[in-house]
Amino acid sequence: MWMIFSDRLGLGRRMAGYLTEQGNTCILVTVGKKFGQPRDGEFTLRPAQFDDYFALCRELSESDRMPNKIVHLWSVTQANEPETNSDLFSGVQNLGFYSLIYLAKAIGMQDNLDPIEIIIVSNGVHAVTGTEILHPEKATLLGACKSIPQEYGMIACRAIDLEVSSNEVKLTEILASQLLAELAGPLSDPIVAYRGDERYAQTYESMHLERPTTDSLLRRKGVYLITGGLGGIGSVLSKHLANTVQAKLALTSRSVFPDRKGWKEWLATHGESDRTSIRIRKVQELEDLAAEVLVLQADIADYAQMKQAIATVQARFGKIHGVIHAAGVSHIEAFNAIQAIQPNHCEMHFRPKVYGLYVLQKILKEQPIDFCVLFSSLSAVLAGLGMAAYTAANIFMDAFADKCNRTAAICWTSIDWDQWQLGESEKRHGVLGGSIEKFAMRPAEGLEAFERILARGPGPRIVVSTGDLDARLRQWIYFRIPDLYK
Ligand SMILES: NC(=O)c1ccc[n+]([C@@H]2O[C@H](COP(=O)([O-])OP(=O)(O)OC[C@H]3O[C@@H](n4cnc5c(N)ncnc54)[C@H](OP(=O)(O)O)[C@@H]3O)[C@@H](O)[C@H]2O)c1
Structure with a gap:
C-alpha cells in the first residue's frame, strides 16, 4: 500500500499511475483548503495544520489502509520557481519540514502499526554539480529525515534530491522511473541525489588539517x-x-x-x-x-x-x-x-x-x-x-x-x-x-x-x-x- 503526497509537477500522479498498473494500491494527498476526500483514494489537507494529518492517518488506520510506503513530494518545485528567501522560508517549511514532522506525529498516534518508510523527495537541496539551483530553505527536511527514525521505531526515512530542468513533461517521466527504480530495492543509502543519469550517495571523508604556521587569517588588533x-x-x-x-x-x-x-x-x-x-x-x-x-x-x-x-x-x-x-x-x-x-x-x-x-x-x-x-x-x-x-x-x-x-x-x-x-x-x-x-x-x-x-x-x-x-x-x-x- 502506497501513499503519495503529490507535487505540482505531476511526478506524484505519474508515479501513482505506474504503481497502480503494477497492481499496487495508491492513495494521493494534495494541498487543499481543508481536510477532505474529494474522490475515493484521494485526500486534501492543509500543510500547516497538524489536525489534518491526524485526521488523514486516523481515517486510513480505521479503514485498514495505512500505507507502508509514503512518498512525500511536496518539496519538489518547478525549475523556474523563484529563489527562496526569508519571506518564503515559512511557506517552504509548511510543505517540507513541518509537513514531515506533523506526518510523523500523526502516524505515531495510531495503534498497532506495521513498519512504514517515508521517502522524502526534493530538488535543490544538495550542491553536487556546482550548477544546480540551490534552495537551502528546503534542506531543513533532512532534519526530519534524520530525526524521525531515531524517535519512531516503526518509521524509516530516506531523502532523494532530484534535478528539475525546464523540459518538465519529459522530465516527470524520467524522474518518476528514477524514483521507482530507487525505491524498488531495499533501503541502502538514506541520503541520495540524482543529477541527470548519475546517482550520488552522501558520504563523509576524513581529512587532516595542518596547524597554521605564521599565516593565520587572524589579524593582530583585527x-x-x-x-x-x-x-x-x-x-x-x-x-x-x-x-x-x-x-x-x-x-x-x-x-x-x-x-x-x-x-x-x-x-x-x-x-x-x-x-x-x-x-x-x-x-x-x-x-x-x-x-x-x-x-x-x-x-x-x-x-x-x-x-x-x-x-x-x-x-x-x-x-x-x-x-x-x-x-x-x-x-x-x-x-x-x-x-x-x-x-x-x-x-x-x-x-x-x-x-x-x-x-x-x-x-x-x-x-x-x-x-x-x-x-x-x-x-x-x-x-x-x-x-x-x-x-x-x-x-x-x-x-x-x-x-x-x-x-x-x-x-x-x-x-x-x-x-x-x-x-x-x-x-x-x-x-x-x-x-x-x-x-x-x-x-x-x-x-x-x-x-x-x-x-x-x-x-x-x-x-x-x-x-x-x-x-x-x-x-x-x-x-x-x-x-x-x-
Ligand atoms: N556548546 C556546544 O557544545 C556546541 C556544540 C555545537 C554547536 N554549538 C553551536 O555554537 C553556538 C554557540 O553555542 P553556545 O554553547 O555558546 O551557546 P550559548 O551559551 O547559549 O550562547 C549563545 C548566545 O547566543 C545569544 N543569542 C541567542 N539568540 C540570539 C539572537 N537572536 N540574536 C543575538 N544573539 C542571540 C544568546 O544571548 P542572549 O540570550 O543574551 O541573546 C547566547 O548568549 C550555537 O549556535 C550552538 O548551536 C554549540
Whole structure:
C-alpha cells in the first residue's frame, strides 16, 4: 500500500499511475483548503495544520489502509520557481519540514502499526554539480529525515534530491522511473541525489588539517564581530582572540547590558551567579588581556538592530575583518521530542540560525571581510533525540553557506561542531545525555580546530567529530541498514 503526497509537477500522479498498473494500491494527498476526500483514494489537507494529518492517518488506520510506503513530494518545485528567501522560508517549511514532522506525529498516534518508510523527495537541496539551483530553505527536511527514525521505531526515512530542468513533461517521466527504480530495492543509502543519469550517495571523508604556521587569517588588533559573543563558546573565542591577537571585539546578544558606568554598582548589588554580573566580569577579563571590547544589544535576526550595531562597531573600531556567528539557543525548553514539538520550539532555533543568516548575508554584502564562520553543530550530521528542530536549523546553516560560497566574495565556513566542554553550560544540550557528552572537546581542542579550519581557507563543509564518525553514523543514521557498513 502506497501513499503519495503529490507535487505540482505531476511526478506524484505519474508515479501513482505506474504503481497502480503494477497492481499496487495508491492513495494521493494534495494541498487543499481543508481536510477532505474529494474522490475515493484521494485526500486534501492543509500543510500547516497538524489536525489534518491526524485526521488523514486516523481515517486510513480505521479503514485498514495505512500505507507502508509514503512518498512525500511536496518539496519538489518547478525549475523556474523563484529563489527562496526569508519571506518564503515559512511557506517552504509548511510543505517540507513541518509537513514531515506533523506526518510523523500523526502516524505515531495510531495503534498497532506495521513498519512504514517515508521517502522524502526534493530538488535543490544538495550542491553536487556546482550548477544546480540551490534552495537551502528546503534542506531543513533532512532534519526530519534524520530525526524521525531515531524517535519512531516503526518509521524509516530516506531523502532523494532530484534535478528539475525546464523540459518538465519529459522530465516527470524520467524522474518518476528514477524514483521507482530507487525505491524498488531495499533501503541502502538514506541520503541520495540524482543529477541527470548519475546517482550520488552522501558520504563523509576524513581529512587532516595542518596547524597554521605564521599565516593565520587572524589579524593582530583585527576587528571581529562575534554574534552570541557573551555565550559559552563566544566567551571562549573572545578570550582566545584577546590572548592571541589583542583583538578589537564586538560582542552581540539580545540581552540588555549595563553601561560601563553602571558596572560597579551592578556587581555590588547582584550575586555572583547573576547572568549580567557574569557577563560584566567576562568583559573585564578580556580588557585585562588588552582586548578592546564593545558589547552591543542586537538581535541577529533584526536587520535594523544589526545595521545599527555594525555602524557603532565601525565608528569605534573601523573596518570589520571577520564575523563569527555563534548566536544560538541552548536552553532545554527549545529541545523537544517530535511528538511534543510545536512550531514555536522550532522558531526558537530558526531565529538566530535561519533569519539571522539572511540578515548577516544582507549586511556582509556591503563589507568585504576575511571570513564569516558559522557555528553549526554535529547534530546536522547525526541529529539526536529531541533535536529535530535544532538539527534542521543547523542543516540550513550548512546549506546556506554552500549557496553563499557560489557567488559571495567572502568565504563562508559552516562548521558542524561536536560538543564543547563549557563547565555548567555543557549540561544544556543534555537531551542526548551521555551519548554526546563523552565526546565533548576541551576548549583548547576546540580552539585548535578553529585555527586549523580558518587557516584552511575556502573548501568543502567541515565536520568536527571527536569520536569515530563512521561508528556514530552507523549508530544514529544507518541503524536501519545493517549491511551498509559491514
Ligand atoms: N556548546 C556546544 O557544545 C556546541 C556544540 C555545537 C554547536 N554549538 C553551536 O555554537 C553556538 C554557540 O553555542 P553556545 O554553547 O555558546 O551557546 P550559548 O551559551 O547559549 O550562547 C549563545 C548566545 O547566543 C545569544 N543569542 C541567542 N539568540 C540570539 C539572537 N537572536 N540574536 C543575538 N544573539 C542571540 C544568546 O544571548 P542572549 O540570550 O543574551 O541573546 C547566547 O548568549 C550555537 O549556535 C550552538 O548551536 C554549540
